[in-house]
Amino acid sequence: MLKLNGTIFMPPLLTLIGIPGLESVQFWIGIPFCVMYIIGIFGNSLLLVIIKSEHSLHEPMYLFLAMLGATDIALSTSILPKMLGIFWFHLPEICFETCLLQMWLVHTFQCIESGILLAMALDRYVAICHPLRHSIIFTHQFITQIGVGVTLRAALLVAPCLILIKCRLKFYRTTVVSHSYCEHMAIVKLAAEDVRINKVYGLFVAFSVLGFDIIFITLSYIWVFITVFSLPQKEARLRAFNTCIAHICVFLEFYLLAFFSFFTHRFGFHIPSYIHILLSNLYLLVPPLFNPIVYGVKTKQIQDQVFKIFYSKDPS
Template sequence: MTLGTVIAMANSSCFTLSSFILIGIPGVENAHIWISIPFFLMYVIALLGNSSLIFIIKTESCLQQPMYMFLAMLAAIDIILSTTTMPKMLSIFWFNSREIAVGGCLVQMFFIHSLATMESGIFLAMAFDRYVAICEPLHHTTILTNPVVAKMGLVAVLRGVIYILPLPLLIITRFTYYKTNVISHTYCEHMAVVNLTCDDIFINNLYGLTIGFFVLILDSVLIAVSYFKITQVILGLTTLEARLKSFKTCSSHICAILAFYTPITISSLTHRFGHNVAPPVHILLANFYLLVPPVLNPVVYAVRTKQIRQRVLGVFRKREVISPLYTSSLENPH
């Protein structure tokens, strides 16, 4: 079935369907191959960076602390989140493979939104860790034990599943007929799918807004409150050196929070209220909030965390030492 046939069917009446057609980035289809290059590079960086982060945290005994255990969880979520969207997106850009089954679309939707919710929960847990570390330093090791950290990670995962599972279930149970099966997007985003239906979307829209409030607004407020308390404690320290040292322990987390919440907030607002925003701009913003955090998180923590930075630099130094020795042995085999 060609794209023209699909659009012609869409203009005639509402119909049932078995698959959707993902357009990619509408209006710039001729540039898809060029757009795919930075997307592919970002995906590779996200995979390598987050995999390396997990490996370093797992193998370095000095990093077996709550903050880094949460960071390893965050890295694992980032790997899965980017993998949920990028292979299909690249197949659209490279091979014009636009069709996706309804079931596959709903599964992708569930993973995208649930993983983003889990990531927000991990950021909230990391904020609590920083609060305890700075405001209650003598009790940090007794409050945030390994079992407690594991339970907090499990709660973040379960929350993501419980919050988001109703989204595809509501679509399955409530929607039968669609105006079109053409999704003007690179992946199956909830509102992009819901807006295609011929049925009333009030309940779906209301539930989506409610989840957005609990995840984006409530988590952001709780994180802001924790950092307000942290700032009060830091400003109360006697020396400038102590203040700078305490702030430095939070700087990586703050950068990661901004990298996550800023693009997802802008994308959500433009999707619901930015009717004058050009479609290519909106789609690019929606992709950035899935790609930017997985790329930036390993870079931010590698630059700002001494132990991780030293381990990464140590790997390159070993290669520099081994390389000339290996070359010398080849030149002088005897």
């Protein structure tokens, strides 16, 4: 490792310290994180199995739910094994290139999840506001195109963050990352060079993805609510509204955690750093945990399939 004037040139290794200020209790923090991860993996895997095996669930709403479950599994898996290695086995070192790969995966899966939530909102909008056109618009081919488009949008938008760090930032003040995973701003703050372009592009990605998606999701549900409340029959209003409840809960859970994490990390200068890190960790672990639970509780078709798997009507 070459050191010049107190800076480090292209460090081969970085050190993730976990949760600064809570190092003495990280072992115990890892236990609920691990439990959340296991429950999330089980719940999302069960959803994928149910949707794949039950032909009646091969509808747009459930296909988007399967995409969401697969993304949640990938997102939580991209951070938790290394995080538990830090908390439980004192393995903080990570290769610089591996750290950049983890950063790209984490932010790419976050953008994919946001895009899927937007697609789910548009699906509910068409299903409720234009029901006769729903089956014509949301064909399996179109759903596949949406999945590919959401993935490409995320991967291509996040990739320049990786390139800007790799190509523009050569000198670093330290190799110690004050975080439990490789987050974009946590890596950028290590550099001893001008990082304004990196920060500006990070903000651009955040607002162009999350901002764009949340605006159109909100507009979709405004039109959905207008349509629902204009229905003449109370039962029809309740039935239409119930189809949206699960998605609204997941939408609020994802974006509220996202904005809390984003704003405390960039503007909460007087908030202890361990609060920033805990919020970031919860932002990545809570949605994979609660999404299958929310849809399992609020969706009767999924409940019926779960009962078929775990409950046998045969008394023998």
